Amino acid sequence: MKDEGYDIVVVGGGHAGSEAAAAAARMGARTLLITMSLEAIGRMSCNPAIGGIGKGQIAREIDALGGLMGLATDESGLQFRMLNRSKGPAVWSPRAQCDRFMYADAVRRMLEAQPNLFMRSDMVVDLLTEGDRITGVITQLGVEIPAKAIVLTSGTFMNGQIHIGDRSYGGGRMGEGASRGLTGALHELGFESGRLKTGTPPRLDGRTIDYSKLEVQEGDAEPVPFSYMTDALPEKQLCCWITFTDPEVHDVLRTGFDRSPMFVGRIQGTGPRYCPSIEDKIDRFADKDRHQLFLEPEGWNTHEIYVNGFSTSLPEEVQMDAIRRVPGLESVHMLRPGYAIEYDYFPPYQLRYSLETKTVRGLFFAGQINGTTGYEEAGAQGLIAGANAARFVQEKDQMVLKRSEAYIGVLIDDLVAKGTEEPYRMFTSRAEHRMMLRQDNADERLSALGAEMGLVSDERLKRMEARREARTGLLNAVRSTSITAEAANPFLASLDSAPVRQTDRISKVALRPEVNLGALLRKTGFSDLIPPIEGLERVEDMVEIDLKYEGYVERERGLIEKMEQLEALPMPNDLDYLDIQNISTEAREKLDRIRPENLGQASRISGVSPSDVSVLMVMVKSGRFPRLTVVK
């Protein structure tokens, strides 16, 4: 059978696939989302939480670009926390525990409400190409579906292999089959692939936990939403619980090491260092006599509990024996054991910044297929790949976010410019411009661009503009309004802050680390200066950040300007790096493998020195460089 065809086919219905399909359809492309199981759309396969440090910023950026993640989180959230509150605002990161059933439901509902978007339950087994262009897919059911662009978001499904102790079988997630055939099809098109590994902890029956022995972790009293469009959050929140492993638990876990698929070498794929299994933790950090575990509810109406921190692929009986020695879990019932999963990925230096593959026009990759981990990282790539697939179909320029504009820009640049050899996860320390890339200003950074691309609604754009106006207004007001020593000093005294000697600008007083701008304005009779805004955030908090970070932001702008000059210079497709005599051997090889799109990207490749960059600049500007006879 041959289908009528679509502009874009999105393969996969996880967090990358959902955002990709929604973004493409929002931009007017006729889009089909194919997934092996429609029931699994938007599923949280690992922990039931969105956000976290570095990831919360991405989630807010997805929202600022009109994505689904923020809205679904606000709707399904059962506990909201702003992490890192005691640290600088640049690293404040929202995180929410979600009801995972409600989350998937919200995503499914938004996709169903999206015009131009269609769904199909099937498995893609082959890709169709003509020359260097993708033309469609073939499914397991033998249907040929023509498309101008394809977005592959296969998650952990491509040749997925599940491991628990010495048991091992094919599967994409617990209870779901693996996807076969696609890796071979991609190899035939010339792509290189690798193997990665990730893991998940056991799920417990909440009725069998002794909560009296656990430490409670409450949500924030004043929760902050993920979406800039959210005006209200659920009134009630659920709490999480904290407990710890101890040496006895560790001893029991060690008894299973001889059957650990990781330690005996049955797992070949590289796992994430920042999310090690419990056996890895006690093995590598043998002197640490306890590890923290978070018990997180999976929903409002389920007793299923996720054991964050206890990811493992040890034999089930060892998992069971060990976990029952953890305080509070002495008689726990396990709903399902933890497991490890190995899957194929395609090292992402084979991609352009649009997430289109370098070798097959119209073929885009997003999510774990690119070596990342995490819902937020996947969703962000999905959104960018979906949007660029639509732009490709519409024959428009690629949409690229810079490192200085968004965590999403950092994420994609890291992937494309450096590749990754372990599952890639975002951290704030990866973002050299994190002082500017904050969760409080994602809308101001991205919504206008999103509107220009057709991703963002007028309503969202207007809301951002109103926020920005209020913010600028208050910023100017506190810079131009003076406060007398008589007015300021009683407030400062209440904070044990040194008195001011004379009348000064409000902005100057607010610069003191111990002074909160909102409190200062309210307690000294300046609350009239604060303009009202929609949403649950406070404009005075945003302005305080603007004031305190001003110097750093200024410095970052200088660096950004320099980088932009390099990024403005595209690298020719036919440049034969191996034949450039005046750069180092290491630079030659790396440049040849990565084939950067512009000089800025080239400059970020490790091993490419400043003088190499100068040499490249001279060659490209002059048009005099060795050329490839066959373009790679």
Place this chain on the structure above:
Amino acid sequence: MSDRAGDSVQETIVARATPRGASALSIVRLSGPRAVPIVDGVFPAKALSEQASHTAHVGFVERDGVTIDQVVCTLYLAPQSATGEDIVEVSCHGGDVASDALIRLLVSEGARMAEPGEFTLRAFLNGKVDLTQAEAIAELIHAQSQRAGRISLAHLKGRFSEELDVIRESLLQLVALLELELDFGEEDVAFADRDRLVALLDAAQSRLEAMTGSFRFGRALHDGIRVVIVGKPNAGKSTLMNALLGFERVIVSAQPGTTRDEVESHLEFEGVRFTFVDTAGRRETADLIEAEGVRRSMEAEQGADLVLHLKDAHDDVDPEVGLEGVPRLVIVNKADMLTDAEITLAKETADMVVSAERMRVGEDSVAELLEHVFQATVGSSSQAEEHQVVTSQRQQEHIRAAEDAIHRVKHVLDSGGSGDMISADVRLVIDEIGRITGEVTNEDILDRIFSQFCIGK
């Protein structure tokens, strides 16, 4: 990430345009949008910003009212210049002393030391060089940077490189601790207290300070040491000069000064080239106590690494008078005319008591004096051997910038700034060091965190 590669054409660069070493003139060249205002800031003779392109202007380069040198500034305004940007060429007196002082001054005014091949690169980028020469330019940049690399590699050998590694290591450790706190605040890991951070900073700072100190020694090896002899008329300056000239084994040359009323004598001691300057000519009429005398003395002391203040035992000239920051040795002369009691008394306030006359006729050894001079400028020979050596002015500028950044970090720490701010400033320090040794990427820090701390819920 280092921003070196992106060093922008917006910046104004400076470098010596003539070779180092003895010559009649040295030329220091600036190129970039701020070339004219930067020179204007130290050249009070006239406002260069109001002058036409392709004109030359004579005047003194001054800072804080102190003259550094008499120079000729030649203006080439964009686009009619070799690089296509505004260029100012400052011709100063020959040798390295004046031009070094000038470059240091211009850097402190906002210019940046040029990277290898950067003038040529700018010329090319601004269309000042035929495109057909592109390949030659690429080769030139490569060659120059390789040469600079070889030179700095030589410097980086041994202790110098080890020292930088130690500093970089402790700073990376510091950033790792800060980032651990920022990126893994939810984890059950112990964070560094602020005292530990301060201790790490102090350690890095004292190492950098030691390196700045070694720059003196490095520069001494490379450029020689300039010792200016001052003192009242008849204090014995000329006699001392003659004594030094008579120190046979070490005399290199004696030549009258060019335009300054000075006599210079060069000699080598312990492998270091010393230039002794007798300011006789202009000084004979001046009284040091008078304001005019002090001003002149300070002028003469510009560019000096050491001032030898020669005086009589009964002369109570305030030894503090002179240019700030230049070490001085107070030497009581004419010991041959003093009683033992007088010599003992003089030793209480002076660094040395000598007889220039006896030295001149060979009755006393000059070596003891030279040893003193060596100690005061270069440090002890054994210390010199132990020290890593920073000789390049570019390296020194980066070390200095790193020290500044450390001061800023401490300030942020003191004022209760947050970890993200502290980390941003520490990364600046690492970046400056990276400009000498090679760059650090963000991944280094994450690698460090992953290998040292048990991360992951």
